[in-house]
Ligand SMILES: [Zn+2]
């Protein structure tokens with residue numbers, strides 16, 4: 314189940330860009346054992362504050378990124394222009410060839426009114442699925 318500090322471990326399945334953008338639509342706070350949380354932290358990039366992890370106080374990440382689970386959201390890859398859904402707290406990062414276009418369109422349709430326009434730009438081109446860069 315994806316929490317903020319997990320996001321830096323992801324990369325775009327198509328172009329391998331590791332710096333994705335995330336917009337969260339629904340979140341929940343999940344408890345963590347403090348002994349576990351104290352060992353974890355965003356390492357390179359803090360997605361919650363959207364800046365380098367080195368500029369976010371350790372304690373801040375530990376009180377927020379570790380606990381906030383994204384239930385529903387959108388991930389976009391600024392490098393190739395693709396987008397991916399987060400559904401039931403699982404980032405569905407699929408290669409174009411395995412992607413369920415129909416399901417992704419339904420998702421886009423369902424959430425589009427809740428998204429800021431910069432994200433919608435990415436989703437307009439369905440999914441920029443079959444275009445080559
Ligand atoms: Zn963080």
Ligand SMILES: [Zn+2]
Nearest residue numbers: 325328390393
């Ligand atoms: Zn990409």
